[in-house]
Amino acid sequence: MTASPSSPHITLACAAALTGLSLRTWQRRAEGGQVPRLDDASGRGLVPLQALMDALPPAWGDEDTQTLLDADQGGAAAQADMGARFATAALVADNGADAARNARVALYFLARAADQGEADAMHWMGLLSAAGLDEAGGNPQQTQARALALVAQAAAQGHGIARGQLQALLANGLTAHG
Incomplete structure (x- = not known):
């Protein structure tokens, strides 16, 4: 699925850096449905920025x-x-x-x-x-x-x-x- 440009999304790697959680933890959260995962045109995994607002x-x-x-x-x-x-x-x-x-x-x-x-x-x-x-x-x-x-x-x-x-x-x- 391609990420919607209307809502901000960031890469899983950036989410991991901002939260201190591992990349694999973010991947598991997306696979388990705890956070929506989208893919951009180049296939990078994206998560909604809203999912990590507490880390900002x-x-x-x-x-x-x-x-x-x-x-x-x-x-x-x-x-x-x-x-x-x-x-x-x-x-x-x-x-x-x-x-x-x-x-x-x-x-x-x-x-x-x-x-x-x-x-x-x-x-x-x-x-x-x-x-x-x-x-x-x-x-x-x-x-x-x-x-x-x-x-x-x-x-x-x-x-x-x-x-x-x-x-x-x-x-x-x-x-x-x-």
């Missing part, structure tokens, strides 16, 4: 929904925007569980945008890494090296803030090896 941040609006849909379709700028929203939430979270959840969602979108050369996404990934909220998991040497590498990549792509940060870090003697 408070004050989620129509503009946020459109950005999410654009990000799910592969738009690098939208992926970077969505990742930045969740990265910001991770960096200001009051508890570790919220920080980790928001960082996980942020990294899902940011990694996809960074793979397309989106400098802002690389910069945000560097910030998350510097805060110990990436896959290095707080290992200080790995975290520092990864943060520096990501900020350097963003700077190389022309990201002005990253260039300034990189210059300041290097002026203070920070290197990838400490």
